[in-house]
Amino acid sequence: MAGSKAAARGAMGVTIALLIALVFTGMARAEPFPLSPGMPVQAPMDHAALLEDPAGDIDPATVLKGMLDGEFQPLDGKSTSVGITRSAWWVRFEAVNPGRDPVEWVINFPFPLTDYVDLYHQRGDGSVDHVAMGDRLPYDSRPLPGEGFAAPLTTGPGETSTVYVRLHHEYGDGIDVYFQVSSPKAYSTKQHAIWMVLGLFAGGAMLLFLYNVVIFAVVRERVYFWYLAYFAATQLAFAAASGFGNRFLWPDRPGLGEFAAPLFSALAFMLVVQFSRTFLETRRLTPRFDRVLRVVMAYFALPPILFLAGEGALAAQTVMTGGLALTMLPVYGAILWWRGETSARIFTLAWAVWFVSVALLIGRFVGLAPTNDLTLRIAWMGLLGEAVLFALALADRIRLLQRQKVAAEQQARLALERSEAELKSQVAARTRELQDTNDTLSDLNRQKDRFFSIIAHDLMGPFSVLIGMSDLLKRRISTLPRETIAEYGGDISTAAQNLHKLLENLLSWARLQQGAMSYDPQPYSLNSSVADVTELFAPVARQKGIDLTAETPPELNLRADRKMIETALRNLVSNALKFSRSGDRVRITVAQSDTETRIAVTDTGIGMNAKTMAALFSLDQKLSVAGTEGETGTGLGLRLSHELVERHGGRIEVESEPGAGSTFTIVLPS
Incomplete structure (x- = not known):
């Protein structure tokens, strides 16, 4: 009797435990989705649950036996997109047919980019149908045509169908477990509409x-x-x-x-x-x-x-x-x-x-x-x-x-009209320009003729000395005293040097006008250059009794064309000596700042008036004035110096007073 009671109590305990398990299992699982013959397309996410398989190695048989049902998480209210993943994902869905007739229905996973979609339909009698789908398989292998992966299912009267679907990418990608269920007719109608839209x-x-x-x-x-x-x-x-x-x-x-x-x-x-x-x-x-x-x-x-x-x-x-x-x-x-x-x-x-x-x-x-x-x-x-x-x-x-x-096009038409209106005035203006150009050329031609006249006139002096003295020596050299011959020889030498200097300036000026004189600015010592010019004219200064000095700061350098600047400086010093008297001074000074270099040649000679200063660098004026001891010249040296300095982007400044001397300053950018 006691054994019977103990057995009864044990059986009752097992029964209570099973009831409790069933209650909690029912609470964990979603209610089965009710099927109907003509149901529309709908997404029963609140009747589905989801399981992640991180390694992708869960045996389908284990899932189908229900051994992992407790690990499925309800999808109700959750996102169906699991993002970009390498995991396999299992969807569990239960559907019940409450009617008396079998219900044919379709389950569709519309997301078209999934490698493998394996569907397992577990019937009420325990049999299982397996449908393999996915975009890794040929399209014709799909049970139903569509943009996604759909399978037709049948659930008997009063029967509950359990559907397990495994979704997986071989190399990982985006997965969405969203699915829809419907009657075959509703599915076909919707797919037809989708393909029409596509x-x-x-x-x-x-x-x-x-x-x-x-x-x-x-x-x-x-x-x-x-x-x-x-x-x-x-x-x-x-x-x-x-x-x-x-x-x-x-x-x-x-x-x-x-x-x-x-x-x-x-x-x-x-x-x-x-x-x-x-x-x-x-x-x-x-x-x-x-x-x-x-x-x-x-x-x-x-x-x-x-x-x-x-x-x-x-x-x-x-x-x-x-x-x-x-x-x-x-x-x-x-x-x-x-x-x-x-x-x-x-x-x-x-x-x-x-x-x-x-x-x-x-x-x-x-x-x-x-x-x-x-x-x-x-x-x-x-x-x-x-x-x-x-x-x-x-x-x-x-x-x-x-x-x-x-x-x-409108602007072009307006421009054309303006051009036509301005054409006559432009022609008239061009005519005036041509006339002005012609007048300018005539003036230049007159200046050229005047310049050639000056050159010819000033060349006559040295040539007359050379011809006269050499002819005199030729006829009377045997009767002339030695001192007289030396004096005549000195006159010939001086005339030849003046002629050489005149021709050298003339050649340099001509080459500069033709662009044949090369311009090659290089850094050089200005102290050395001034010293060379001073040494060159020292004999002339001594001969005339003029004090020639140079004052330059130490280590003074200049970037310029040395030949051009020395030529300009020689002409200015020669000019200063020419118009200075015995006892006068000629001084060369150099000053340099951050912006410019100034080379000044100052003399205490005869000076000049304002009219002469205004025409110093003009070819249209005859400036050949005899020096203090009758030295001749063309005035070309000053013009040449002016153009050589301008070639460097500089200028020559002139200050002078009659009887008080002159200062010619070469100003060059540093």
């Missing part, structure tokens, strides 16, 4: 593409080429992201479809940056920003490389990060718009559309935005919207160019 998008895009091809053939602008390249890449990215490519473009090449999404997305981003560079003329307007955009373009070469290297998750993250970097383009476009660049307005709006779509896409990935029919397709809708607005921006650009062309 077809309209594709057809409209093709028409837009061909339209812009025609425009490009007409206008031949480089910006249209980059737009067409970007648009083509966008359409291929759209085909890969929407499932359109898996069904129509590469149905039997799932590997191509797997690679198409990162390749064409990165290519589209790269080309849209190049299009923006060309459209906004960043290379010309903002070179620094243009260099940043080129770096961004190079960055978008990474995702395909990473994908081929087996780093699918990193490739997806790279594309997303690069997409965020492109937000600088709408900001830049808005700045240009604000600055008055009207061509940037539609460009900025296009990028604003893209920005909103990318924000919603990223929001869905990180759980800030729900997964639904809109957010699943917002990315390619944004790309297409952006492409359409870019086409409008190009059309607006052409309209602006046409306006500019019309304005330019």
Whole structure:
């Protein structure tokens, strides 16, 4: 009796424990979803639970036995996007048929970019149906046509179906466990509508593409080429992201479809940056920003490389990060718009559309935005919207160019009218200019004749001495005393030296006028140059009884053409000696500052009046005045010195008073 009571108490304890377990299990599990024959498309996320398999090695048999049911977490109120991941994810969903007839229904995972989708349908009798899907398999292997992965299921009357779905990427990528259930008819109707919309998008895009091809053939602008390249890449990215490519473009090449999404997305981003560079003329307007955009373009070469290297998750993250970097383009476009660049307005709006779509896409990935029919397709809708607005921006650009062309033509007509009105006055002005030029040439010709007359006159003196003295010596050398012969020889030597000096100045001046005199400024010692000139004229000064001195600071250097400056200085010293008397002084002084160098030749000779000073450097005046001891000259030395100094960007300053002497100062920039 006691044993029977103990057994009864043990059985009761087991029963209570089972009841408690059932109660808590029921609380942890979501209620089964009620099926009905004509149910519409709906997303029963509050009836589903989720399990992460980080290593991707959970045995499906373990899951199907219910051994891990307690680890599934309810999806009610949670985001269905798990982001970019390498894990495998299991979805558990229970559906009950409360009716008396079997219910045929469809479960659909609309996110088209998933490598492997394995569905296990566990019936009430314990049997299991396995359906293998995913974009790594040929499209024809899918149980039902569609953009995502759908399978038809049947649940008997009063039966509960448990569906386990495993979603996984071989190399990691974005996964969204969002799914929908519906009747077969509702599924077919919705898919038909989706493909109609996709077809309209594709057809409209093709028409837009061909339209812009025609425009490009007409206008031949480089910006249209980059737009067409970007648009083509966008359409291929759209085909890969929407499932359109898996069904129509590469149905039997799932590997191509797997690679198409990162390749064409990165290519589209790269080309849209190049299009923006060309459209906004960043290379010309903002070179620094243009260099940043080129770096961004190079960055978008990474995702395909990473994908081929087996780093699918990193490739997806790279594309997303690069997409965020492109937000600088709408900001830049808005700045240009604000600055008055009207061509940037539609460009900025296009990028604003893209920005909103990318924000919603990223929001869905990180759980800030729900997964639904809109957010699943917002990315390619944004790309297409952006492409359409870019086409409008190009059309607006052409309209602006046409306006500019019309304005330019109007300005050209006005300019032509002004030209016609001004032509007569210009002809008259040109006639006056020609007359003035002719008068100037006549004056120059008269100056030339006057100058040649001066030269010829002043050459006669030395030649007369040479001819007269040499003829006298020839006839009477045998009868003349030795002292007289020496005196005549000295006169001949002096005349020859004067003639040589005159001809040397004349040759230098002629070479300077013809541009044949080389100009070679080099640093040199000005002290040495002044000393050479002083030493050269020391005998002449002694002969006339003139005190010739030079005062120069130590270590004085000058950058100039030494030959030219020494020639100018020699002429000034020669001129000072020529017009100084016995007992007078000739002093050479040099001063140098940060801005200029001044070389002054000061004498206490006979000086000159204001009229003579005003005509010192003019070819139209005869300035050949005999020196204090009858020395002759052409006045060419002063003119030559003036031009040599001007060749250095300098000038000659003159100060003089009759009877008090003169100061000639060479002023050169330091």
